[in-house]
Amino acid sequence: MQIISIKTLRDFWQVHASAETPLKAWYHEARQARWRSFQDIKNRHRQADVLPGNRVIFDLKGNTYRLVVRINYQSGCIFIRFIGTHADYDKINAETI
Numbered sequence: 001m002q003i004i005s006i007k008t009l010r011d012f013w014q015v016h017a018s019a020e021t022p023l024k025a026w027y028h029e030a031r032q033a034r035w036r037s038f039q040d041i042k043n044r045h046r047q048a049d050v051l052p053g054n055r056v057i058f059d060l061k062g063n064t065y066r067l068v069v070r071i072n073y074q075s076g077c078i079f080i081r082f083i084g085t086h087a088d089y090d091k092i093n094a095e096t097i
C-alpha cells in the first residue's frame with residue numbers, strides 16, 4: 001500500500017516519543033500489505049474499527065494513540081487523516097476529518 005503521508009506520522013512521534021515504535025511498526029506493515037477490504041485489516045488488527053467513507057481507526061500502543069486513515073482499496077492508497085492521543089480523538093469527528 002502507498003501511504004500518504006509519513007511526514008504526519010513523523011511529526012507526531014517527534015512530539016510523542018512513545019508513539020514512534022508503534023507508528024513505525026504500523027507503517028512498515030501497511031506498506032507491505034495488500035488490503036483489499038476492511039476484513040483483510042480486521043483479520044490482522046482485531047481492535048480496528050471501520051467508519052463510513054472507507055475510514056479505519058487503528059488503536060496503537062494499548063489504545064494510547066488513535067490513527068484514522070482513509071483507504072482507497074482499489075488504488076492501494078492510504079491517506080493519514082488523524083493521529084493523536086485517545087483524548088484528542090474524543091474531540092474530533094472521525095467521519096469527517
